[in-house]
Amino acid sequence: MLKIPPEKLRKWRKQLYSIIFRTDTPAGKAFDIGLLVVILFSVLMASLESISTFSRQFAIAIKVAEWFITVCFTIEYALRIYSSRNRRKYILSFYGIIDFLSILPSYLGLFINGTQYFVVIRSLRLLRIFRILQLTRFMDESAFLAMAVRKSLDKILVFINFIFILVIILGSLMYVVEGGVNHSFSNIPRSIYWAIVTITTVGYGDITPITLTGQMISAVIMLLGYAIIAVPTGIVTSEIIFRKRKKTSTVCSQCGSNDHEQDAVFCKKCGTILPDKKNSP
Amino acid sequence: MLKIPPEKLRKWRKQLYSIIFRTDTPAGKAFDIGLLVVILFSVLMASLESISTFSRQFAIAIKVAEWFITVCFTIEYALRIYSSRNRRKYILSFYGIIDFLSILPSYLGLFINGTQYFVVIRSLRLLRIFRILQLTRFMDESAFLAMAVRKSLDKILVFINFIFILVIILGSLMYVVEGGVNHSFSNIPRSIYWAIVTITTVGYGDITPITLTGQMISAVIMLLGYAIIAVPTGIVTSEIIFRKRKKTSTVCSQCGSNDHEQDAVFCKKCGTILPDKKNSP
């Protein structure tokens, strides 16, 4: 039997780690892109399989692709566990659980039926795209948008909360107004669903008011929804504008504060002239 | 019979007041959160009751929950009246009337039928959430958004007024164009309802134009609705931006620049210490 010296193994494992978990080396980049291709392929196969005419015609090809994907993911999962520095942490992490759940159904399917619905978990693997995005020129943009949204989250939550109370009140009102004559508004949850469909201006049309009073209330909800979309838009827009202003991130040579606006000449914390402005004014 | 000395009673009433009406003490906070839970439970029960299959199956459980809620709200209403400093003012206030109307139907239901429709009033109690919000870290955000919306209300009213005139004119026009051949546009109120559904981009599809002329007019309304949503958005966004900037309107005594950030201590243009920070750092 072949014997591998432990220090060689350790080195090999370290290398594996940098390929699988890091994205800033050429090999790591290639691995991530290869993985992305397999994930996209698995989502495509799941989509095609769900089309009954297709799945009947290409039953064998689908089976083969399914097991190819499962084997790929299984090997990747095994390597990830093997090479990760803290195995427990990886296995119990968000991505670790998704990685495990995305291979489980195929094996379970050998023994029991009805596991095809776990397909949705495989699509969750698409979230890895965000990690791979970090390789690209989109990294800054991603981080910028994520920060702008996070900073305005509190305000948006207040807004969503307001919308929730509104749709409950308006949904109840419409149940009272339309419920008797229009079986579409047969109960309050459906009426609230309708209110959300209306206030967000989606407007499926599966549930619509038929009484004049109901249509007048609807008109009010629509105008409300049309006008108050201004609120989240205003929140995020102002946040993006303010964030953009600060992008330069000059660091004060005296006190180290780095939160200066683009047109700042002196440090706002200690009054020292900022390094890159010394010669300009 | 038990006798309670009046000064003890007065003290007790005062304590009760601070629990029920104020939100800045631990007891007041707990009371408000408890109340919120009961309100949410009452809305949930009303929703479930409206689902006919559910209400038939769990008729007794619903009855019990109904009376539990009614008793809770009745006790709360009695305590509010008892402990409020100005009883008349509370009873006639917006919240006072809602509190009363939300318990009335259950008692009336003992004698007369058809009061189940008062359920909508109970959902109005959800508005109390806004009071409870004041406890939390969302308070500033709430106040900020409320102020921004209030400040832009005049402009938004002008805009809504413009929309109203537009939909009346366009609704009448569509009634003339489509009325003869399309029974969906059978009268002007329905046509105006359609115009609102269209201009707000809700687009149920319960009423749609079928003539070529009608579809061309619709296309104009849609493009109009799509483009002029920019107006309320612009109004609110600019208000939010100006409100945000105003928080930071310190004027430098040396160079007059007034565009400093909230945490600035020195002028970013000339490095002078800012007037209102002189004593603080």
Place this chain on the structure above:
Amino acid sequence: MLKIPPEKLRKWRKQLYSIIFRTDTPAGKAFDIGLLVVILFSVLMASLESISTFSRQFAIAIKVAEWFITVCFTIEYALRIYSSRNRRKYILSFYGIIDFLSILPSYLGLFINGTQYFVVIRSLRLLRIFRILQLTRFMDESAFLAMAVRKSLDKILVFINFIFILVIILGSLMYVVEGGVNHSFSNIPRSIYWAIVTITTVGYGDITPITLTGQMISAVIMLLGYAIIAVPTGIVTSEIIFRKRKKTSTVCSQCGSNDHEQDAVFCKKCGTILPDKKNSP
């Protein structure tokens, strides 16, 4: 017969003019509000008349109201002609023609049938509301918004033009893709109508793609429409923000230029210190 001295007549006519055409006197204000009430009443009557069950039941009441409105409008029209300084100009003006056309149908209806469709012209009289708005505290807001929209009109026209070309190309494409199998896309104008319904996110659902290719193209149009709404919004928002900044309108005492920004201390044209800033910095 009564004889009125000409100078008295002239004075009376002048007074009449100020009541009917101007809005800044108490009498003029009262006249305008009275007129507004009659216009709103006429729109309400036209709406009710269009509801067939209503118009059959209250045939006589509607007839009476109809003639009451016609007489009011006729008298108003006669007085406007009589008192206006330049009669020809008034008669041929936009409002003059609407005023005339809004009374014509009733008189024509005595001799010929089918004039009920002129009802839409009466709703155009609602545009007078904008004149009456000028009386109120909304005047500034109206003017501000009108100016912001007018200033961004060029950019919005470019945008609308872009949308037009897009929907023609995409509509033709969908006609080719769906036309054979989906009778909803039976011709290009209908397909273009569908493209407008989709790109503006109205989405009636009266015409929907059924082929997979069609649904994929639709998805692209939707995402496009969803993303590019940002363009008119950005245009108007930036215009409102820039307009707001200049609102102060300080006039330079030296050169008379009045277009300064809110935070300006010196005149941007001649460098003189601005009058209201002399003491502040």
Place this chain on the structure above:
Amino acid sequence: MLKIPPEKLRKWRKQLYSIIFRTDTPAGKAFDIGLLVVILFSVLMASLESISTFSRQFAIAIKVAEWFITVCFTIEYALRIYSSRNRRKYILSFYGIIDFLSILPSYLGLFINGTQYFVVIRSLRLLRIFRILQLTRFMDESAFLAMAVRKSLDKILVFINFIFILVIILGSLMYVVEGGVNHSFSNIPRSIYWAIVTITTVGYGDITPITLTGQMISAVIMLLGYAIIAVPTGIVTSEIIFRKRKKTSTVCSQCGSNDHEQDAVFCKKCGTILPDKKNSP
């Protein structure tokens, strides 16, 4: 046979070039507008032809118009090739290929059937409008908007990518939740199509959830779509505002303020003459 001296020919060809390819001479402008009229006419004819009742009734008129347009386009195409400086480059350019493909179908139609679907290529010729726009006062606005959109494209691509992952995950989820009981969600591609229809607030209503769970997930998607439209709007708005401000980035040599308007001659903060204006007034 007529003989034309080569230098005359060369001059003539040069003149032709300036008429056909350039837009800044009166003749070039006239040619472009004439061409635009023919293109619009060809799109109109293609639209009318697609309406079956119309195409049957006016079969001959359509045929004549078709060949008139084809001849016009053929002559134009020949002249373009003849006069262009670099013929190969023109023929292989985007516009060159469209120009060729827009005349091909008519000639092919003489020999084979089924070429009527190439009509969509003719509508692509409408893109020439953008070139003609450059003649007009809209040129600046076009360039400004194009630049603002291009600058925010990276951020918008990140956003669109986020939406894509979201609709795949949510579409798969809805397939699992609704697939069994609602044949509208019969496969994953359809479910993803539904998710896009919903998140962009288009809301056709051709596919709608019927289970309570499905409706709850839908409500979340709608609210998400309603709230995150703020993101592209914020991106473009901030870009437009920054672009607008940049036009005016003169820095005062005295106090360093750089927020001056385009027509400013003196610094608004300290009254010093602005550096790039020293020689102009």
